[in-house]
Amino acid sequence: MPLITFQPSGKKTNVPAGTNLLDACHRAGMGVPASCGGKGLCGKCRVRIVSGKVPPHVGYEQALSPSEAAAGWRLACLVSVESDLVVDVGETSAIRSVILTDFGGVRPEPDHEVKSVPLELPKPSLADQTCDIGRIMRGLGLEEYPRCALALMQQLARKLREHDFRINAVLFGNELLAVEKFRPESRALGLAVDIGTTTVAGLLFDLQSGQALAVASRTNPQAVHGDDVVTRIDYANRGDEARKKLQGLIVGALGEILAETCASASAETGEVFFIAVGGNTTMHHLLLGLEPVNIAASPYIPVAKRGWLTRASHVGLRAGEGARLYTVPNISAYVGGDIVAGLLAYDLHNCDETVLLVDVGTNGEIALRADGATYACSTAAGPAFEGARISCGMRAATGAISVVGKRDGKFFIETIDDAPARGLCGTGLLDAVALLLDCGLLDETGYLLDRDEAKDACPELAERIIEDKTGTAFLLAEKSNGHPHLALTQKDIREFQLAKGAVAAGVRVLLETVGKNTSDLTRVCLAGGFGSYLKPASALRTGLLPQGIKPGAVEAVGNSALAGTRLCLLSGRMRDEAERIAREVKYIELSGQLSFQEAFTDEMEFPV
C-alpha cells in the first residue's frame, strides 16, 4: 500500500492503491477544503506534490496555471494515489470551523433525560433474590422496570458481575441504554447536528449542564453526487446500492464530526449517548435510508415527516452503547427539520406578530407567522452562500473572508481567526456584493463594471477591478500562501443573483398568499449556517430580502437550525414542541406557481 507523508505536519498514512488523494487527506485529518465535494469543479483542494509520481493535471484548467502544475500543484480530488507520495497540504491543521454557538432565542433547559448514574448495588443473597434488571431498577429508585434492548439484557448478568455490582447505568428516559464500569463523576454527552445539503455542522454538549463543549463542521460528502437535493435524489434512485452509499457518506461525516468534537473536548465517543439531527427532508431521508424518490417528482411526497427516535447503530453510526438518534420532524418534502428547528429556536410559532424566518442554505426555506398561523415554503436557492459555486467560496473556517467593506474610504476585509485569506464565506459574499452596489461598481442588472468604467464610478476601488480568465472580477485578496488571488467574478455575481432572487421571491409570494405586505413585518430573522452573523444592512442592500421591509425589523440569528436542534437534544419537551410545529405549519407549494416565476425574475435584479 502506498505511503503518503503530509507536510508540514510530517504525518504518515498508508492507503490502498487507487485511493483518491482528497479522500486520503480527509481520512488523515487534513482539513483540505473542497466545496464542490471533490468533483474537480471548485478548484479549492490545491495541494503540492513534493515527491512521488502523479499524472499531469487534467481538467478544470482555470484552477492551476501551467507553471503551478509544473511546480507540483494538483487538485487533490483529481489525483489517484498509485505510489508513495510526499504532499504539502499547507497549514490546514490550524484551520478550525466556525459555528456560532452564542445562540439567542429560547434558552435550553436540559431535562436530563439522558444520564449516566453511578450505582453501588448490594450483592444478591438468599435474602435478596431480586433479578438483575430489578436490582438496577431498585438502585435507580424506579417504580417500574426500565426498558432495555434484548442485546443489552443478554449481557447484563455478565456485566453486573464483572463490575462486582458497582456500575454506571446510562439511561434515556425510562430506557436502560448501557451498563458501564463505575465512574463516580461520569457524564453523558450529546451531539446536535445540522445536516445541510452543502455543509454539516455539529455541536457537542454536556447533557447534564447543557453546556456546549466543542464544534466541528464538514462539507457534506454527498456533494460528490450532486450539489442540490434533486441531483442527489436522482443519484439515490439508481438503486439500493446508491442509496446506501449516500447514507454511508453522511454517516461517515457524522462519525468524523463526533470524533473531532470529542477529541476537542477530551472526551470519548463512547460517552455520547444521544445525537439529534436537523436537516432538510432529503437529508433526513438519506440519513435514515428512506427512499427519497417521491420527494423529487410531483406531487413531492416524503416517506415520513414526523421526528424519529431510533438507535445510532441502526444507521451504522458508532457512539456510546445503545446511543439514540433523533431526527427533527419535517413539514413537507421541501421544508425540513431545519425550519422546524429554526421556528423552535426563536419561539416564532407562538408569536402574535407578523414575523418571518428566512433560512439561507442550499435551499432557501422561509416561514411566515401571521394572524396566529404559520406558513412555510421553499425555493431552490443553490449553495452560493455556503461557498459552493462561487469561484473563491469556502465554508466559514479559518482564513475565510467574512467581512468586506470600506472604512475611511479604504477597502478592507476581515478573515476568520485573522488568518491569511483563503476564500470567501457567505457573510463576506453578501458584504462584497453590497459594497459593489454601494460604490456603483455593480449595476441593478448585475453587470460588473470593467476597470475603465469603474474609474468614473469609484476611483478608489477601480484598481481592484481585474480581468482574469473568466472575464471581469473584483479582487478581494492578493495571491498568497500558495493560493492564487481571491476575486469575485462576474459569474459569481450571477450565481449570487440566482440565490438571492429565489429567496426574495419566496418571501414575496408567501406574504401575498396570506395577504400581507413587507411593511407589515415586525420581525425578520435571517438565519443560515454562517460563521458570523449576516449584516442585515447587506441583506437589504443586495435584495436578499424584498423591498419594503423596515431595516430595524431585520436581525441575523445565525444557524437557527442548529440552535433548534440543540434544544431537541437537551429536552424532550422541545421534541414534543417540534412535533407540534411540524404538524401545524401550513405548507405553501410554490412549484408551478406563475406568481413565483414572475417574482423570481423581478428579484434577480438588485435594488436601485
Place this chain on the structure above:
Amino acid sequence: MPLITFQPSGKKTNVPAGTNLLDACHRAGMGVPASCGGKGLCGKCRVRIVSGKVPPHVGYEQALSPSEAAAGWRLACLVSVESDLVVDVGETSAIRSVILTDFGGVRPEPDHEVKSVPLELPKPSLADQTCDIGRIMRGLGLEEYPRCALALMQQLARKLREHDFRINAVLFGNELLAVEKFRPESRALGLAVDIGTTTVAGLLFDLQSGQALAVASRTNPQAVHGDDVVTRIDYANRGDEARKKLQGLIVGALGEILAETCASASAETGEVFFIAVGGNTTMHHLLLGLEPVNIAASPYIPVAKRGWLTRASHVGLRAGEGARLYTVPNISAYVGGDIVAGLLAYDLHNCDETVLLVDVGTNGEIALRADGATYACSTAAGPAFEGARISCGMRAATGAISVVGKRDGKFFIETIDDAPARGLCGTGLLDAVALLLDCGLLDETGYLLDRDEAKDACPELAERIIEDKTGTAFLLAEKSNGHPHLALTQKDIREFQLAKGAVAAGVRVLLETVGKNTSDLTRVCLAGGFGSYLKPASALRTGLLPQGIKPGAVEAVGNSALAGTRLCLLSGRMRDEAERIAREVKYIELSGQLSFQEAFTDEMEFPV
C-alpha cells in the same frame, strides 16, 4: 449426500453424511418419539432399517433384543447416517399430539390489538401531499403517527406504490408491523406456546375471533443436553456457542410448531404476527438468549423476571413481517411464567378462599392463595409425568395409554385416539399407580409384589405381573406393531415416587409456611401439560397431593400454563395482569429448608 427413504409413507430426503437418524426423521416430519431427547436412554425411537448399511446396535441393551437388532431394528438416536437407507418408521404420520384446548377458567376476550386492516388509500396529489406514513395513519383513522420500525419505513414508499395504495396494514397496538398486499378478508393469527423443560406445546389462534385453529407439540429438543433445568444450564455455561445452540434448538422447535399448526389450519406462517410464550424461568432465559448461569447456583438470580415484548426475528424465529414475541413474566428463578399463566388462567390471584395451584411438569411448581396474598415455591419433580424416565413413557399423543383401571373386575386401558397402545402418558401413569395401590399390588413403600405374592393380594391381576430384564413389572399392553410390550417397572414406580413426593412435600411446606392445613383448602387446581384431565381421585390415592385434602376440592384443569399464555396472546390487559401477578406473588425458597427434606422423605411413601 445420502438419501433416506421413509416407509410406509415413501417420503425421501437427502441429508449430509453423519446426520443423526433421529434428527433426520424429525426434520422430515416423521413423528418418531424420543422422550429422552435423543440420548439413547429411553429406547423409544425404535425404527427398522429395511435396507442400507448401519453399524450394529450398541448401547442401551434392554431396548432391543439380539433378534430384533438382527431384524434391522435400531434406536434412531444411536444411528449416524453414512449411506443411502430405507427406514420403516411405522405409522407415525397419523400420530397427533393431544393438547387440551377446552380450557375452563377465565374466558379470553380478544382485544384486537393485533390486526390486519385492509385500506384503499387515495393517491397523493399536489392537493394532498400527506407523507406516506401519514397517509396510512389517516386511512386507519388514527390521531397520531403509528410507530414503525426503521426497516419497514425504509421500504414503505416502494410497498405503497407497488400495491398502488391498496394495502393491508398490520398493526400491533399503535405500531405498524407490516404493509402487505390488499386482502379484504385478511386475518391476523397468533401462536400461544408453553415451553416446558420436556414438552413444548403450541396453539394457533385467530386473533380477531379468539378461536383456536390448531395445536401441535414437540419434545423440547434441548433435552439432548439435559432433561432437567440445572443440567441444561450447566450445558449453557460452557460458553456463548452452547447458549446459542440451546436457543437455536428451542427456536427451531417453535418454528416447527408454527409450521405444523399453520399447515393444519391452512394458513401461512407469514400471517402469524404475535407469539406469546410461557415457560419456566430457565426456558424463558434460553429462548431470549439471556445468561442462565446465576439461576443454577445459590442465591439463584435470574437476569429478568418481567415480561418481554420483543420481535420474533430478534431470537431468529421467522413468522409474519415484524411479528412480535412476548414472554410471560416470571416470579423467581424456579417459579416461572408457567405458574403466572396458571394463576391468570383461573383468576386464582384474585380469590378470597384458600386455594392451591399445582403444576406438575418437570419441575413441580406450586402456588398458594391464602389470606389475600399469593405464595409460590418450586420442587424438582423430574420429568416422569411427561413420559421421560419412565420406561414406556411418552407424551400425550396418538396411542398413549391415558386411562388405566378396573371395570367389572377386569383390567382395561384407554388410549388416545383409540389407537394401538404405544406408550404411557402422565395421566395413565397416575391411574396405573393408583390401580396397583387399590389392588394391593403395590405397598406403601413402593414395593411391587412379585407374581406369587400378587396371587394372594389380587388374583385377577396377578398374571399381569411379569419379570423382565429390569425385574418385576406390571404389564399394561401386549407386544404389538413392532413395539415391545408395555409394562410399568419397579424402577418406573421409584421414579414416580420421587416426582410425586417432591410435589406433595412442596405443598405441605408451603401450607406450613403460611400456617394453613390441607383441610383449609377449598380448591386445589391440578395442572400439567397432559393430553387428558388427571383424575383427582388418582392424584389423592397416589399421594401426589398430601393427605387431608377434601376430595371434592380437587379439580384437574389441564395445561394451565398454555391456558394463561393464550390469554396473554389475546389481550394486553391480561399481559398487564400477568405483570402484576409476577410482581405480587411471594416466592418461598425451599432449597436448604430442613422441613422440605423431611416432608420429601415422608411423602415418597404411598398413603395406606
